[in-house]
Amino acid sequence: MSVRRNTATISAVGATALIIGALTPGLADAHGALSTPVSRVSGCYAEGPENPKSQVCKDLVADSGTQPLYDWNEVNIADANGQSRTIIPDGHLCSANRDKYRALDWARTDWPATPVTAGQRSISFRVTAPHRGTMTLYITKQGYDPTKPLKWSDLDTTPIAAYDTVPSAPSGYYTFNATLPARTGRQLIYQVWQRSDSPEAFYGCADVVFGQTGAAALKAAPQAPTDAQIAAGESRSTVSHHGHGGTEPIATSDVATATPSSATLQAALSASAVLASGALGLLFWSRRRAGSRAGN
Numbered sequence: 072m073s074v075r076r077n078t079a080t081i082s083a084v085g086a087t088a089l090i091i092g093a094l095t096p097g098l099a100d101a102h103g104a105l106s107t108p109v110s111r112v113s114g115c116y117a118e119g120p121e122n123p124k125s126q127v128c129k130d131l132v133a134d135s136g137t138q139p140l141y142d143w144n145e146v147n148i149a150d151a152n153g154q155s156r157t158i159i160p161d162g163h164l165c166s167a168n169r170d171k172y173r174a175l176d177w178a179r180t181d182w183p184a185t186p187v188t189a190g191q192r193s194i195s196f197r198v199t200a201p202h203r204g205t206m207t208l209y210i211t212k213q214g215y216d217p218t219k220p221l222k223w224s225d226l227d228t229t230p231i232a233a234y235d236t237v238p239s240a241p242s243g244y245y246t247f248n249a250t251l252p253a254r255t256g257r258q259l260i261y262q263v264w265q266r267s268d269s270p271e272a273f274y275g276c277a278d279v280v281f282g283q284t285g286a287a288a289l290k291a292a293p294q295a296p297t298d299a300q301i302a303a304g305e306s307r308s309t310v311s312h313h314g315h316g317g318t319e320p321i322a323t324s325d326v327a328t329a330t331p332s333s334a335t336l337q338a339a340l341s342a343s344a345v346l347a348s349g350a351l352g353l354l355f356w357s358r359r360r361a362g363s364r365a366g367n
Contacts, residue, residue, distance in 0.1 A: 103198035108185035114293030151272035162220035165276035183293035204266035
């Protein structure tokens with residue numbers, strides 16, 4: 072067999088393997104978190120994973136270690152595919168049903184909260200890997216009890232914001248407006264960022280408090296991580312901060328899984344079958360042609 076025919080055969084087989092690898096989910100990428108208001112995970116990361124200040128963040132590290140904080144921008148489900156309400160059970164919204172982030176679901180009143188008022192508010196999302204999709208924010212209903220696990224029914228069905236994201240964020244942030252309804256006391260803003268170029272989705276919980284705008288409330292408010300803090304912790308992260316190529320396999324609890332959807336798996340198998348058949352056909356043809364020449 073000539074070098075050219077051998078190379079073509081190897082290329083076809085290699086392409087088959089590449090397609091299977093590309094269509095099989097498993098590795099996580101980091102993509103961002105709410106910065107204004109500050110999400111639970113990014114607030115704890117800003118306090119310092121090795122020496123957090125608030126009791127709830129100290130308890131998070133005692134329960135789950137520091138890795139969830141170093142991976143502050145990776146609360147995701149690889150194959151959500153717009154089915155978040157189906158695959159994330161009540162009580163697991165903030166963690167996206169990921170056991171790694173289970174502490175984010177704690178129903179406690181000492182999560183640092185951002186003071187807010189009713190009306191239009193600017194929202195910022197610190198993005199480390201921008202994608203096309205829609206970022207939707209919901210707020211809890213009046214009467215929400217922060218001492219009980221968050222349920223889907225606790226959220227207003229009408230979002231306070233729906234922002235179409237693009238695969239570019241030169242400033243490092245997505246910035247858009249949300250309209251906060253009249254509320255009192257402690258509430259929670261829930262973020263769902265569903266990609267349109269992939270079935271992947273990202274989630275976040277940000278605690279807010281209405282009616283507390285004094286100095287004490289501002290002092291107790293969570294801070295978002297600075298660029299210097301993000302850069303300093305990047306080497307400790309198990310996921311990619313600038314696009315794809317993370318190293319941490321998707322881990323889930325209860326019902327959310329990282330298995331490919333049947334449609335994705337079927338597409339992968341079909342594509343690999345076509346290329347494999349082509350490779351074998353090329354190999355067979357090459358050998359027949361070589362044998363014919365030898366006989367002559």
